[in-house]
Amino acid sequence: MSTEPTLRPERPFFSSGPTCKFPGWSLDKLDIKSLGRSHRSKYAKGRLKYAIDLSKELLGVPDDYLVGIMPGSDTGALECAMWSMLGNRPTTVAAWESFGNVWIQDAVKQLKLPNLQVLDADYGHIPDLAQIPQENDVVFTWNGTTSGAKIPNTDWLAPGREGITINDATSAVFAMEMDWAKLDATTYSWQKVLGSEAQHGMLILSPKAVERIESYDPEWPLPKLFRLKKGNKINTGIFEGATINTPSMLATEDYIMALEWARSIGGRKAMFERADANAKIVTDWIESTPWLRNMVPDPAQRTNTGVCMVFQGEWYDNLSAEEQAAVPKTIASKLEAMDIGYDFNGYRDAPPSLRIWCGGSVEAEDIKRLLPWIEWAYEALKNGTL
Structure with a gap:
C-alpha cells in the first residue's frame, strides 16, 4: 500500500497493559x-x-x-x-x-x-x-x-x-x-x-x-x-x-x-466475544500479509488478547540483526508520532515484533483502521521513504 490511508482509529490505544479504557469511559x-x-x-x-x-x-x-x-x-x-x-x-x-x-x-x-x-x-x-x-x-x-x-x-x-x-x-x-x-x-x-x-x-x-x-x-x-x-x-x-x-x-x-x-454489555461472555472478534481481524490479516507471520505457529495456542507478529520475507531476511530489530520499532514510532496507534511495538525482551492488544475494551473498527497504516508504514520503510 503506497497511498497513505485516510481513516484513522478514533481511539488509537493498543497497549497490552495498561490497556485501552472501555468505550465511553470518562x-x-x-x-x-x-x-x-x-x-x-x-x-x-x-x-x-x-x-x-x-x-x-x-x-x-x-x-x-x-x-x-x-x-x-x-x-x-x-x-x-x-x-x-x-x-x-x-x-x-x-x-x-x-x-x-x-x-x-x-x-x-x-x-x-x-x-x-x-x-x-x-x-x-x-x-x-x-x-x-x-x-x-x-x-x-x-x-x-x-x-x-x-x-x-x-x-x-x-x-x-x-x-x-x-x-x-x-x-x-x-x-x-x-x-x-x-x-x-x-x-x-x-x-x-x-x-x-x-x-x-x-x-x-x-x-x-x-x-x-x-x-x-x-x-x-x-x-x-x-x-x-x-x-x-x-x-x-x-x-x-x-x-x-x-x-x-x-x-x-x-x-x-x-x-x-x-x-x-453482557458480562464475561460478551467480553470473550469481543476479544475473539478483534483477534480474528488481526490473525486473518496476518495470514493474508506475506511479510508477516504469527509468533505462535499453532493456532490452538494463539491468544485472543495480545496478538504478536514477526516479520519475514526476502527484504527483511536480508537485513542485519540490528536492522531487523529496528523495523517494528520504526513502524510503531512513526504511527505513534502521527497519533495513529500507541504502544503496539513488541515487548522489549521478545523477538523483534509488533503486538496489538485485542481485548474486549478495544473497538473492532479501530483495529480495522490501524492495519492499513501498518501496511503503509512497512512499504514506506522498505522503500526508504519513512
Missing part, C-alpha cells in the same frame, strides 16, 4: 464519594467489597472460593501466593514468555525451592505440560502476555490432583474462560483486560489453597504485604474489603466502573 463518570475517606470507613470498605463481589460474579468464581484485593498488581498477588504456599512439596514452574520467567527466577533464586522442575519454551511455543507430575505444586501463566501463546486447555491438570495450582491469569481473565475446578490460586491485575488503573491485583483462592495456607508455615519470612493469615487461620477480612495496606479509592472506583460496563 473521568467525570467516576463515583468520587469514597475519595478523601478512610479505606476502613464503612462506605469505602463497602465499595471495596462491591468490587470483590462484582469481580466474583462476572468471572463465575465458585461460591466457596475467596476473592481479595492485593497490593502490587498481578505481581504482588502472584508472589504472595508463591511465598505463602510453596516449599513443602515438589514444585513445577512452567513459562513461555518474560513474565513466566520471572516466576522461575523467584522459585530458583529467591525461594530456592528444593525438588524444583522448570519447564520453559521459546517465545511463541508452550512446553510439554504433560511432563508435570500431578503431585507437584504448579505455577504457570495461562496466557503469555508478551508472546501471544496461551494454554489451549487444562487437560494436563488431573481432577483432584494432589498439588496446588497457581495461575497467573492477568491477560486471560475477561477474555478466556477459567477452569476454576483445577485452579487453586489465580491472580490478575485491574489494568489488563478491563483497561482499569494499575497497582492493584486480585487473588482468588480455592478451599484447597486456603487449607494449604492455614496448615503450612513457610521457612522464609513473609513481608506484611504477603501475610494472609491471622493467627493460624486465613484472614477473611482481606476478602471482604479490609485490604492489607491502603488502596487507591480512585483506582477502585475506576475498576468498579469497568466492571459495571462489562456487566452492561
Whole structure:
C-alpha cells in the first residue's frame, strides 16, 4: 500500500497493559464519594467489597472460593501466593514468555525451592505440560502476555490432583474462560483486560489453597504485604474489603466502573466475544500479509488478547540483526508520532515484533483502521521513504 490511508482509529490505544479504557469511559463518570475517606470507613470498605463481589460474579468464581484485593498488581498477588504456599512439596514452574520467567527466577533464586522442575519454551511455543507430575505444586501463566501463546486447555491438570495450582491469569481473565475446578490460586491485575488503573491485583483462592495456607508455615519470612493469615487461620477480612495496606479509592472506583460496563454489555461472555472478534481481524490479516507471520505457529495456542507478529520475507531476511530489530520499532514510532496507534511495538525482551492488544475494551473498527497504516508504514520503510 503506497497511498497513505485516510481513516484513522478514533481511539488509537493498543497497549497490552495498561490497556485501552472501555468505550465511553470518562473521568467525570467516576463515583468520587469514597475519595478523601478512610479505606476502613464503612462506605469505602463497602465499595471495596462491591468490587470483590462484582469481580466474583462476572468471572463465575465458585461460591466457596475467596476473592481479595492485593497490593502490587498481578505481581504482588502472584508472589504472595508463591511465598505463602510453596516449599513443602515438589514444585513445577512452567513459562513461555518474560513474565513466566520471572516466576522461575523467584522459585530458583529467591525461594530456592528444593525438588524444583522448570519447564520453559521459546517465545511463541508452550512446553510439554504433560511432563508435570500431578503431585507437584504448579505455577504457570495461562496466557503469555508478551508472546501471544496461551494454554489451549487444562487437560494436563488431573481432577483432584494432589498439588496446588497457581495461575497467573492477568491477560486471560475477561477474555478466556477459567477452569476454576483445577485452579487453586489465580491472580490478575485491574489494568489488563478491563483497561482499569494499575497497582492493584486480585487473588482468588480455592478451599484447597486456603487449607494449604492455614496448615503450612513457610521457612522464609513473609513481608506484611504477603501475610494472609491471622493467627493460624486465613484472614477473611482481606476478602471482604479490609485490604492489607491502603488502596487507591480512585483506582477502585475506576475498576468498579469497568466492571459495571462489562456487566452492561453482557458480562464475561460478551467480553470473550469481543476479544475473539478483534483477534480474528488481526490473525486473518496476518495470514493474508506475506511479510508477516504469527509468533505462535499453532493456532490452538494463539491468544485472543495480545496478538504478536514477526516479520519475514526476502527484504527483511536480508537485513542485519540490528536492522531487523529496528523495523517494528520504526513502524510503531512513526504511527505513534502521527497519533495513529500507541504502544503496539513488541515487548522489549521478545523477538523483534509488533503486538496489538485485542481485548474486549478495544473497538473492532479501530483495529480495522490501524492495519492499513501498518501496511503503509512497512512499504514506506522498505522503500526508504519513512
